[in-house]
Amino acid sequence: MSKKTEAVTRRVDPEEAAFLRDYRPADFPRPSVTVDVAAFSVLDAELRVLLVKRGGHPFKGAWALPGGFVRVGDGHRDQGEDLDAAATRELEEETGLRASDVYLEQLGAFGKAARDPRMRVITVAYYALIRPDLVPLVRGGGDAAAADWLSVNALRPADMAFDHHGIVTQAARRMAERVSSSSIASSLVTKTFTIPELRHVYAILTGKPQDPGNFRRKFERMVEEGIIEQAPGKRITASKPALVYRFLPEKTEHECRRR
Amino acid sequence: MSKKTEAVTRRVDPEEAAFLRDYRPADFPRPSVTVDVAAFSVLDAELRVLLVKRGGHPFKGAWALPGGFVRVGDGHRDQGEDLDAAATRELEEETGLRASDVYLEQLGAFGKAARDPRMRVITVAYYALIRPDLVPLVRGGGDAAAADWLSVNALRPADMAFDHHGIVTQAARRMAERVSSSSIASSLVTKTFTIPELRHVYAILTGKPQDPGNFRRKFERMVEEGIIEQAPGKRITASKPALVYRFLPEKTEHECRRR
DNA sequence: TTAATAGTGTCTGTAAGACACTATGAT
DNA sequence: ATCATAGTGTCTTACAGACACTATTAA
Numbered sequence: 293m294s295k296k297t298e299a300v301t302r303r304v305d306p307e308e309a310a311f312l313r314d315y316r317p318a319d320f321p322r323p324s325v326t327v328d329v330a331a332f333s334v335l336d337a338e339l340r341v342l343l344v345k346r347g348g349h350p351f352k353g354a355w356a357l358p359g360g361f362v363r364v365g366d367g368h369r370d371q372g373e374d375l376d377a378a379a380t381r382e383l384e385e386e387t388g389l390r391a392s393d394v395y396l397e398q399l400g401a402f403g404k405a406a407r408d409p410r411m412r413v414i415t416v417a418y419y420a421l422i423r424p425d426l427v428p429l430v431r432g433g434g435d436a437a438a439a440d441w442l443s444v445n446a447l448r449p450a451d452m453a454f455d456h457h458g459i460v461t462q463a464a465r466r467m468a469e470r471v472s473s474s475s476i477a478s479s480l481v482t483k484t485f486t487i488p489e490l491r492h493v494y495a496i497l498t499g500k501p502q503d504p505g506n507f508r509r510k511f512e513r514m515v516e517e518g519i520i521e522q523a524p525g526k527r528i529t530a531s532k533p534a535l536v537y538r539f540l541p542e543k544t545e546h547e548c549r550r551r
Numbered sequence: 552m553s554k555k556t557e558a559v560t561r562r563v564d565p566e567e568a569a570f571l572r573d574y575r576p577a578d579f580p581r582p583s584v585t586v587d588v589a590a591f592s593v594l595d596a597e598l599r600v601l602l603v604k605r606g607g608h609p610f611k612g613a614w615a616l617p618g619g620f621v622r623v624g625d626g627h628r629d630q631g632e633d634l635d636a637a638a639t640r641e642l643e644e645e646t647g648l649r650a651s652d653v654y655l656e657q658l659g660a661f662g663k664a665a666r667d668p669r670m671r672v673i674t675v676a677y678y679a680l681i682r683p684d685l686v687p688l689v690r691g692g693g694d695a696a697a698a699d700w701l702s703v704n705a706l707r708p709a710d711m712a713f714d715h716h717g718i719v720t721q722a723a724r725r726m727a728e729r730v731s732s733s734s735i736a737s738s739l740v741t742k743t744f745t746i747p748e749l750r751h752v753y754a755i756l757t758g759k760p761q762d763p764g765n766f767r768r769k770f771e772r773m774v775e776e777g778i779i780e781q782a783p784g785k786r787i788t789a790s791k792p793a794l795v796y797r798f799l800p801e802k803t804e805h806e807c808r809r810r
Numbered sequence: 811t812t813a814a815t816a817g818t819g820t821c822t823g824t825a826a827g828a829c830a831c832t833a834t835g836a837t
Numbered sequence: 838a839t840c841a842t843a844g845t846g847t848c849t850t851a852c853a854g855a856c857a858c859t860a861t862t863a864a
Contacts, residue, residue, distance in 0.1 A: 311608035317670045321623045322581040323631075325662075325673055349570035362662070364580045364671045371671045372582075375662035401660040401675040403584075403621070403634035411576045412623045412630045414584055416660040416673075488843070506827060508844070513825090531842040532834045747816070765854060767817070772852090790814040791861045 323403075323412040327378045328359030328456065330399070330463040331387065331420040333427050333441060334480050339496050340441040341460055342387065342422075342430070343452075350409050351453030355442065357460070358386035359415065379418040386439075387422075387430045395421040395479035399463050407455045415454075419463035421479035471497045475519050478539035484523045486534035487511050582662070582671040586637045587618030587715065589658070589722040590646065590679040592686050592700060593739050598755050599700040600719055601646065601681075601689070602711075609668050610712030614701065616719070617645035618674065638677040645698075646681075646689045654680040654738035658722050666714045678722035680738035730756045734778050737798035743782045745793035746770050 331342040343355040360382050365372040373381070375398070380391040396418055403414040422430075427441065444464050449457040471477050471494065480493050487508060495502045514520045521540055526533040590601040602614040619641050624631040632640070634657070639650040655677055662673040681689075686700065703723050708716040730736050730753065739752050746767060754761045773779045780799055785792040 308608045308611065312668055315669050317583070320583070320620060321625050321631075323584050323621065323623045324576070324579070325582050325584060349567045352567065361579060362582065362673070364582045365664070366580050371664040372580075374664055375660055375673065398659050400657050401634055403675070405624070405630040405633055409571055410574050414621070414634065414673075414675075416662070486843085503827070503829085504843080505829080505845070505847095506825090509825080529835090529842070531836060531840075532844085533836095534843055745816085762854065762856085763816080764818070764820095764856080765852090768852080788815070788862090790863060791816045792863095793816055 321412075323414045325362045325364075326359050326413055326415045327362055327375060327382055327418060328357040328415050328459065329379055329383050329386070329396075329418045329420055330357055330460050331383065331394075331422050332444075332464070332467065332480070333422040333424050334493050334496055335424055335427060335441055337492065337496060338443045338445070339464065341444050341447075341464075343440060343442050343456075344386070345438040345440075346453055354453040355447075355451055355456070356453035357417075357456045358382060358439070360385075362416075375416050379416070383418075383420055389422065389426055389430065393423070393426060395476055399459070399466060402455060402459060404455060415459075417459045417463065419467060421467070421476060423479060423482060425482045468497050468499070475514070475539060475542065484525075484527075484536045484538045486527045486529075486536055488534060489527075490537075580671075582673045584621045584623075585618050585672055585674045586621055586634060586641055586677060587616040587674050587718065588638055588642050588645070588655075588677045588679055589616055589719050590642065590653075590681050591703075591723070591726065591739070592681040592683050593752050593755055594683055594686060594700055596751065596755060597702045597704070598723065600703050600706075600723075601698060602701050602715075603645070604697040604699075605712055613712040614706075614710055614715070615712035616676075616715045617641060617698070619644075621675075634675050638675075642677075642679055648681065648685055648689065652682070652685060654735055658718065658725060661714060661718060663714060674718075676718045676722065678726060680726070680735060682738060682741060684741045727756050727758070734773070734798060734801065743784075743786075743795045743797045745786045745788075745795055747793060748786075749796075 333340055333342075342358060344358050346352055346354050346356050360378075362375060362378045363372045376396075379396060379398070383389065383394065383396065384391060397420075399417040399419050401414060401416050405412065407413065407415075430439075444460060447457060447460065452460075467476070477490060477493055477497070480497075481490055488504070490511065491502045491504065491507045494507065511520070515522070515537075518540060519542075520537050523536045523538045525536050527536050592599055592601075601617060603617050605611055605613050605615050619637075621634060621637040622631045635655075638655060638657070642648065642653065642655065643650060656679075658676040658678050660673060660675050664671065666672065666674075689698075703719060706716060706719060711719075726735070736749060736752055736756070739756075740749055747763070749770065750761045750763065750766045753766065770779070774781070774796075777799060778801075779796050782795045782797045784795050786795050
C-alpha cells in the first residue's frame with residue numbers, strides 16, 4: 293500500500309548507528325492517534341455510511357465511525373503498523389470484508405484540540421467504498437453496541453459523536469469529486485451492472501440526475517478506453533432487459549492512494 | 552481555520568460529566584506526532600521548495616522539510632493546539648511569514664512504521680504557497696543549520712531525510728492538479744502581475760508550456776468571473792510593456808482547506 | 811530598423827447539456 | 838395494446854489545443 297512514498301532504506305553510517313543505539317526519546321506529551329473509516333455504499337438508491345452506536349461515554353448512544361487506535365510499537369525495534377494497515381485492519385475487524393474487495397483511501401488528519409473530551413486524540417480518517425452486494429456479508433464487529441448503514445443525507449450532526457459528522461461530509465464530497473475523474477465507481481456497483489445501474493450510482497453520488505443519452509456517451513467512451521467491457525447475459529428488469537457490463541481490472545494500483 | 556469541521560459544542564449530561572471527571576487514559580504506547588510544511592515558491596522560472604539541512608542525527612546533513620512536534624497539552628483541560636495551528640506556527644517560526652499572506656493546506660498524514668529510525672513518528676504534512684516577493688523576507692529560523700529554496704525537479708531522493716522526498720512529490724502533484732481548477736495560483740505571483748507572468752507560473756506548475764492565445768482566453772474568463780481585475784499602471788519589460796492585473800479578494804475562505 | 815515580446819484571431823476536435831425520439835419486452 | 842424503461846440521434850454551447858498573425862516598445 294501507499295506505493296507512492298518510497299521506502300526508507302538507506303545505509304546507516306557508524307556514527308549514526310551509535311546515535312540511534314543511545315537514543316532515548318524525550319518524554320514530551322504525545323497524543324493518542326486513531327484511524328476512523330467512513331465506509332460508503334449505495335443501498336435503496338441512497339448513499340449510506342456504516343456507523344456504530346456508541347455503547348459508552350463519551351457521546352454514549354451517538355453514532356460514530358468505526359475506528360480504533362493505531363498500533364504503535366514500544367521502541368525503535370517494534371514500531372507497530374502503518375496507517376494504511378491500521379485502516380485496513382479496522383475495516384476488516386468491523387465488517388469482516390477483505391481489503392482487496394474494497395476501495396480505501398486516506399482523507400486526511402483531523403486534530404482539533406477538543407474533538408475528544410477525554411484527551412487529545414488525533415485521528416486519520418479514511419473512506420472506503422463497499423460494493424452493495426458485499427453489504428449483506430457485513431457482520432457487526434467487535435465492541436459496538438449496534439451498527440447500521442445510515443443515509444448520509446439524513447444524518448443529523450447532533451446525533452453524531454466527536455467531529456464525525458464533518459468527516460463524513462468531507463468524505464462524501466471528496467468521493468463525488470473523484471468519481472467523475474476516475475473509475476472508483478466500480479467499487480460501488482455489483483460485479484456486473486447495466487448502464488442505467490451505473491448511471492443511478494453517479495446520480496446519487498453527484499446529487500444530480502444524469503441524462504440517459506449523455507451518460508451513455510460517457511459510458512461508451514469508457515468501453516472504448518478499455519475500462520469497461522460487455523459481459524455475457526442480460527439483466528431482467530420490469531420492462532426491457534438491459535445489457536450487462538463489467539469493469540476490467542485496472543492497470544493502476546487502486547488501493548490506498550492518497551489522492 | 553478548518554471551518555468545514557463544525558465545532559464540538561454540546562451539552563454534557565451529568566452522567567457523562569462524572570465519567571469525564573474520573574477518566575484516566577490507559578497508558579497505551581502513543582506515537583509522536585509532527586507537522587511538516589512543504590513551502591513552495593516559483594523562483595528563477597523554477598518550482599522550489601524550502602528545505603532545511605539537518606544538523607543532527609538521524610539523516611545528518613540531509614535536506615528535510617521544516618516541521619516540528621504538535622503541541623499536546625497534558626490532560627483534558629489543556630489539550631494543546633490544533634493541527635492547522637501547529638502548521639501555521641511552524642511556518643511562521645521557520646520563515647517569519649505571517650500565515651495570512653500564505654496559502655496553506657493539509658496534504659495528509661504519513662505514518663509508515665519505520666519512517667523515523669528513532670521512534671514511531673506520524674507526521675501530518677501541509678503544503679504552503681509563498682508569493683515570490685515574500686521570499687526575500689524569509690529569514691532562516693530556529694535550529695536548522697541552513698535553509699534554502701531548492702528546485703523541486705533537481706531533488707535527489709538520496710539527499711533527503713525521512714520520507715520527505717515522497718511528501719514533496721505528492722504535494723507538487725496535488726498543487727498542479729489544484730491550480731487548474733482554483734485560484735491558488737494567486738499565492739504564487741506577486742500582488743500585481745501580467746498575463747505572461749501568470750502564464751509562466753502555470754507552465755512551471757503543470758510542467759507544460761502554455762499557449763499564449765489559449766491562456767489569454769482562460770485569463771479573460773477569470774476577469775469576467777470577477778476573479779481578476781486590471782490594476783493601474785504597466786509592467787516595463789525588455790520589449791513591449793504589459794498590462795498589469797491583480798486577484799480580487801476571494802469570497803470563499805482560502806486558508807487551510809482540506810481539499 | 812530590428813529584435814523581442816505583448817496581444818489577437820481563427821480553425822478544429824472533443825465533450826457536456828438539453829431534449830426529442832425509437833426499440834423492446836412484461837403485463 | 839400499452840406502459841415502462843432501455844437505448845439512439847441531434848442540436849447547441851463551451852472549452853482546449855494548435856497556430857498564424859498583428860502591435861508596440863526598447864535598443
